[in-house]
Amino acid sequence: MKHYLVIAMRRPGFDPAVVAPHLAYLDDLDARGLLAASGPFADGSGGAYVLRGLASLGEAQAVAAADPLALTGSSSLEAREWTLAARGKGQA
Incomplete structure (x- = not known):
């Protein structure tokens, strides 16, 4: 299964009011089985x-x-295909 890492970096003038709609968006992605972690x-x-x-x-x-x-426009978002590597206990 492919994974994609989305990196969101806040821009100057970031409005904290956008956090609640963003979290609701993530909840929707999770409900649809698309969100692995955040x-x-x-x-x-x-x-x-x-x-x-x-x-x-x-x-x-x-x-x-x-x-x-x-x-x-509160944040810049970049999506990248990401190879998720499983590691054993104690490995980085």
Whole structure:
């Protein structure tokens, strides 16, 4: 199964009001079985999420472009195909 990493970086003038619609968007992706993981960066500069079950990078880019963070211009979003590597206990 292919995975896609979406990196969202906050732009100057980021409006915190967009966080709730963004989280609702992620909840919808999760309900549709498309969201594998998500979370903010510890420094508050943005966050990332991992998509699964999509046919192509173009489809992942379309999902990222429909995110309220992108639609409002609050953040720049970039989707990349990502090879998810399983690691044993104690490995990075």
